[in-house]
Amino acid sequence: MSTPIPRVEAGGSLLSILDLRVVFSEGGAVSRLFSKNKGVQAVDGVSLDVAPSEIVGIVGESGSGKTTLALAALGLTQVTGGHVLYDGQDITRLGGSRIRRVRRNAVMIFQDPHSSLSPRMRVSSLLMEPYFIHKVPEPERYGVAELLEMVELPSRLASLYPHELSGGQARRVGIARALTLRPRLIVADEPTTGLDVSAASSILNLLQSLRVNYGTAYLIITHALNVVGYLADRIAVMYLGRIVESGPAEQTYDAPLHPYTQALIAAIPEMDARGGKRETFVSGEIPSPRDPPSGCHFHPRCPFAVQTCRDVAPLLEEARPDQWVACHRWREVASLEQA
Amino acid sequence: MTPGSEVVLALDDVAVEYESRGSAMRVLPGVSLELRRGEVVGLVGESGSGKSTLALAILRLLPANGRIVGGEILLDGSIDLARLGEEALRETRGPKVAMVFQDPLTSLNPTFKIGGQMVDVQAAHTPRRARRADRKVFLERAISLLGKVGLPDPGQIVRSYPHQLSGGMRQRVMIAMALSLEPELLIADEPTSALDVTLEAQILALLRSIQASRNLTILFVTHDLNVVAQICDRVVVMYAGEIVEQGRVLDVFEHPRHPYTEALLEAVPTRRNRGRALATIPGQVPSLLGELRGCRFADRCSYAKQCCRTEMPPVVASGESQAVRCHMRGPGALWESQDAKAQQ
Amino acid sequence: MGAGLSNPSPLGPVAKASRRARARSGVALILRTPGGLIGTVIVVGLIVLAIFGPDLAPYTFSQIDVNSPLQGPTLHHLLGTDQLGRDLLSRLIYGTRIELEVAVPAVATALGVGLLLGLLGGYLGGLVDNVVVLFTDTCQSFPAIVLALALLTVLGPSLPNLIIVIAVTFSPNYARTSRALVLSVKQNQYIVAERALGAGRLRIMVRHVLPNIVAPLFILLAMDTPSAITTEAGLSFLGLGVPPPEPSWGTILSDGFNSIFQAPWAVLFASMALGIATVGFLLFGEALRDMLDPRLRGVTGWRA
Numbered sequence A: 001m002s003t004p005i006p007r008v009e010a011g012g013s014l015l016s017i018l019d020l021r022v023v024f025s026e027g028g029a030v031s032r033l034f035s036k037n038k039g040v041q042a043v044d045g046v047s048l049d050v051a052p053s054e055i056v057g058i059v060g061e062s063g064s065g066k067t068t069l070a071l072a073a074l075g076l077t078q079v080t081g082g083h084v085l086y087d088g089q090d091i092t093r094l095g096g097s098r099i100r101r102v103r104r105n106a107v108m109i110f111q112d113p114h115s116s117l118s119p120r121m122r123v124s125s126l127l128m129e130p131y132f133i134h135k136v137p138e139p140e141r142y143g144v145a146e147l148l149e150m151v152e153l154p155s156r157l158a159s160l161y162p163h164e165l166s167g168g169q170a171r172r173v174g175i176a177r178a179l180t181l182r183p184r185l186i187v188a189d190e191p192t193t194g195l196d197v198s199a200a201s202s203i204l205n206l207l208q209s210l211r212v213n214y215g216t217a218y219l220i221i222t223h224a225l226n227v228v229g230y231l232a233d234r235i236a237v238m239y240l241g242r243i244v245e246s247g248p249a250e251q252t253y254d255a256p257l258h259p260y261t262q263a264l265i266a267a268i269p270e271m272d273a274r275g276g277k278r279e280t281f282v283s284g285e286i287p288s289p290r291d292p293p294s295g296c297h298f299h300p301r302c303p304f305a306v307q308t309c310r311d312v313a314p315l316l317e318e319a320r321p322d323q324w325v326a327c328h329r330w331r332e333v334a335s336l337e338q339a
Numbered sequence B: 001m002t003p004g005s006e007v008v009l010a011l012d013d014v015a016v017e018y019e020s021r022g023s024a025m026r027v028l029p030g031v032s033l034e035l036r037r038g039e040v041v042g043l044v045g046e047s048g049s050g051k052s053t054l055a056l057a058i059l060r061l062l063p064a065n066g067r068i069v070g071g072e073i074l075l076d077g078s079i080d081l082a083r084l085g086e087e088a089l090r091e092t093r094g095p096k097v098a099m100v101f102q103d104p105l106t107s108l109n110p111t112f113k114i115g116g117q118m119v120d121v122q123a124a125h126t127p128r129r130a131r132r133a134d135r136k137v138f139l140e141r142a143i144s145l146l147g148k149v150g151l152p153d154p155g156q157i158v159r160s161y162p163h164q165l166s167g168g169m170r171q172r173v174m175i176a177m178a179l180s181l182e183p184e185l186l187i188a189d190e191p192t193s194a195l196d197v198t199l200e201a202q203i204l205a206l207l208r209s210i211q212a213s214r215n216l217t218i219l220f221v222t223h224d225l226n227v228v229a230q231i232c233d234r235v236v237v238m239y240a241g242e243i244v245e246q247g248r249v250l251d252v253f254e255h256p257r258h259p260y261t262e263a264l265l266e267a268v269p270t271r272r273n274r275g276r277a278l279a280t281i282p283g284q285v286p287s288l289l290g291e292l293r294g295c296r297f298a299d300r301c302s303y304a305k306q307c308c309r310t311e312m313p314p315v316v317a318s319g320e321s322q323a324v325r326c327h328m329r330g331p332g333a334l335w336e337s338q339d340a341k342a343q344q
Numbered sequence C: 001m002g003a004g005l006s007n008p009s010p011l012g013p014v015a016k017a018s019r020r021a022r023a024r025s026g027v028a029l030i031l032r033t034p035g036g037l038i039g040t041v042i043v044v045g046l047i048v049l050a051i052f053g054p055d056l057a058p059y060t061f062s063q064i065d066v067n068s069p070l071q072g073p074t075l076h077h078l079l080g081t082d083q084l085g086r087d088l089l090s091r092l093i094y095g096t097r098i099e100l101e102v103a104v105p106a107v108a109t110a111l112g113v114g115l116l117l118g119l120l121g122g123y124l125g126g127l128v129d130n131v132v133v134l135f136t137d138t139c140q141s142f143p144a145i146v147l148a149l150a151l152l153t154v155l156g157p158s159l160p161n162l163i164i165v166i167a168v169t170f171s172p173n174y175a176r177t178s179r180a181l182v183l184s185v186k187q188n189q190y191i192v193a194e195r196a197l198g199a200g201r202l203r204i205m206v207r208h209v210l211p212n213i214v215a216p217l218f219i220l221l222a223m224d225t226p227s228a229i230t231t232e233a234g235l236s237f238l239g240l241g242v243p244p245p246e247p248s249w250g251t252i253l254s255d256g257f258n259s260i261f262q263a264p265w266a267v268l269f270a271s272m273a274l275g276i277a278t279v280g281f282l283l284f285g286e287a288l289r290d291m292l293d294p295r296l297r298g299v300t301g302w303r304a
Helices: A031-035 A067-071 A096-103 A123-131 A144-150 A156-158 A168-177 A197-214 A227-231 A249-254 A259-267 A307-310 A329-339 B051-058 B086-094 B114-124 B128-149 B169-178 B197-214 B223-230 B249-254 B259-267 B306-310 B332-344 C012-032 C033-054 C086-125 C126-141 C144-155 C160-184 C189-196 C201-237 C248-259 C264-297
Strands: A015-024 A040-052 A055-059 A083-085 A104-110 A184-189 A217-222 A236-238 A242-248 A316-321 A322-323 B007-018 B021-035 B040-044 B068-074 B098-101 B185-189 B217-221 B234-239 B242-248 B313-317 B322-325
Touching: A015 A067, A031 B114, A031 C144, A040 A055, A040 A067, A040 A242, A055 A067, A067 A184, A067 A217, A083 B128, A096 A104, A096 A329, A104 A168, A123 A156, A123 A168, A144 A156, A144 A168, A156 B259, A168 A197, A168 B217, A197 A227, A197 B197, A197 B259, A197 C201, A217 A227, A227 A249, A236 A249, A236 A259, A236 B259, A242 A249, A242 A259, A249 A322, A249 B007, A259 B197, A307 B185, A329 B332, A329 C264, B007 B051, B007 B217, B007 B234, B021 B051, B021 B068, B021 B217, B021 B259, B040 B051, B051 B068, B051 B185, B051 B217, B114 B128, B114 B169, B128 B169, B169 B197, B185 B197, B223 B249, B234 B249, B234 B259, B234 B322, B242 B249, B242 C248, C012 C033, C033 C264, C086 C126, C086 C160, C086 C264, C126 C160, C144 C160, C144 C201, C160 C201, C201 C248, C201 C264, C248 C264
Parallel strands: A055 A217, A055 A236, A104 A184, A184 A217, B040 B217, B040 B234, B098 B185, B185 B217
Antiparallel strands: A015 A040, A015 A083, A236 A242, A242 A322, A316 A322, B007 B021, B007 B068, B234 B242, B242 B322, B313 B322
16 A cells, blocks of 8 residues: 655646756866867756656666766756756756755755765754755754654764764764755665665655655665665666656556666566576676767667667657657567567 | 585584774674585675675685684585685685675786786696696686686687776676686675676676586675575575574575564565555664673564573574574474464 | 664764773874874973973073183083073073974964965865965975075064064965865765755865865974974074074074084084974874874764
8 A cells, every 4th residue: 555645736847857968078178179089978868857746766777877967957066958947947057045045945865875974073063054054043943853853863873973873874864964954855866775674774764754744855866776666656767878768667667668677677686586587688788978889878788779779869759658768669679578 | 406415515603703902792603504515595684794704704714803713614524614724725715615706896906917817816726837838728718717707708808907897897707717716615795786787687697507507506695685586595694693594595585484584574675565664673783792692683673572682592493494593483482383373 | 664773872872982082092192102202202392391491491591601602511501602601501492482483383374374275276276276276386396495585585584574484485385285185075975965955165165174184284284393493493594584692593503603613512402402303293293193094083084
């Protein structure tokens, strides 16, 4: 039985990413002139929506550009092209005080819990700092004890320094920091990676309960499909800077259309394999983002690739209601799967 | 291949201590375990469970402040690895027991080419006289092995340096190196934890095929229960230095007999428990300083009774194939009779 | 709902106690090594001497006794006298105060200025950084003594000017070091995390970058003090330092040089003073560095 999801209002996305491009150029201006290398295309035209109180999961392996996407969406790294809209407002190249106002509402939880906490500040200072940054008056603030309780940490941790916390505790402090300003959107980068099973499960429960209690929307970045399968409403699968498939979580999981998504799902070691060992049918490794394959990035590893796939990059099309896929041959793939 | 009944490695009451600032921490109080030929055994536990310590202890690769303080590690029934001298130990590492680690980048020497390293490994285990002449042979063997582990263009690989290869390729090189001396036991310490999912699947498939073709015995250390389900025949669950449950993978995963195993299985997020809160295990792994009375999981166990905190539970047979360390299991224990009734 | 962490974590009280213990043991560590012990003793001794010495000295530094010039160590003058019959011991003791009076403020100012420049240049980058780098490179392209000489000639020798000049010649080093530290701290994810929370550049520089770079700079401070002392002594030796009759060690040296063959005592003891001070501060600085890295990395929280 699913827990009911409170929806603030239908329509009107909270976060809209439109054709976002992030290119990291290497070397100085001179080397750029002389080399034919255009730089690393970390994010190559990604469009994505997050509705209020929705949980969207972005799944990808290393080199997929998912972390860069998250950072770019919050204005924490350069944006080469495209737009990011928050609540209808274009925040793409905003700076200074205007982006600060947005930062009250759209916060980020980082992958490495320890390195994202300033090492010379105690937990209590770290928790109260957002209030000083945004000049939040006293009556509107959560107390330190209150915040720690929200993330299920004992209050005596308040006087400790980050390096004195365990990995799970540090991650919770990061979450507590994110909650101080009552954000409407939380971007979580690999929220459970590196944690033990038991620590990870309590983090996931926490994220789930925050959504239930406060209606927070999430953009979850992870390589763990099972986390997304458990938590997300919608999934987007990224490969080398592009979204190759997106759709409702359960639907995409049950009937993936893109060969890469299928490979990802097939590759997950499953406990319910019932002794039947799965065969993977994708070989090779992810190419370097510096030198992506032409056309469809996935074609060198794709068992269904044909000449068109080498020449032309496929665009996302709505294959089924609300399920989008970027593949020239998705119809054939689907029929082959059923065979 | 179905595992035979011959025991390749038998750990009998192995105890390991780490020394830290004058006090000794007994990480493994006394672990007993058997590996049969051709088996793939998964050693599962969270951080602090002692699984890596156990794996390293077998080949005496513990860090400087770690010591084996008790028990026997019998290889092939006769060689006690715990008490072997340095010379004999070196001869065992490689030809008899090989190890693959988590991070291939730090396990390979960055200043030598792959070919050179693989040749050196083989040369180190050959009598000095024969070494020079055999280098060509060693290189050819290396190339052939690299091909067998699924690397395209092995001839190019042997001429490359580790940093020129990708993570997945390096891990395959590690496996090839481990196999180059034809060991009978392979210990893999989290070999896929740092790899992407698709790569992990490939490496697991590779290990399965190698295991099948050579009847290799594998001890697979991991924190990922799903991986265990994918590749292992038997699973050993560790908690705070103790083995709390072991048995056939299917049996343990479908009918876990120890509260910790049960909680662990319930805590993994999957499609199936969407919308439901995951099980959590309250509390923390107990500190291993000083003596611990009773079951180490008692403080966090939702079924704990008084006897659990005072007496160390015995290992009893339970379920289809499992051995469990729990007061609640075993003939005459309360749960057993209830389960039996439920199954009727 | 999951219960989370209901049991007391073993980390809390243990961490606090260990933090205190590590601080205590860190201080003890400095004293435990022979180098650290000697260094600390010397530094503390010099400081005490500088503060209380002149009041306890047997003579004042300008007390002339024309009847007993250039004497060797005697009962009345434990280290002998200079060419004007002034007691060397008293002059050296007073000189300690002068040396520290010049060196410590000079190096501290250099630290302050250099830190500010390095912080601004390193964090803000761009044009500001280019200016800072230009400044440091220019200053460092001159040998320190030459630069100091040039500045002193323009400003005129006096105690305050001496402090300024030495500070100016030493600050590029601090600027470069702190800039490098800032650049490396900037890479850390907590800086991004602060930006993600909306923190402005000033707040980040002051609350998050600054505390994480000061530790190694203090070690540099300890190690640079003897250089400042030597520089001052050198300038005084050349006559551009503290004007007489104030007895900078360099002045004592320079005076003693004229009569080195008749009575080498001034040169000998002044050189010894310089040597002991240098060794003392260096040993102290090294012990400080060993203490901060890596043993007490936990306490200071500074991650390399």
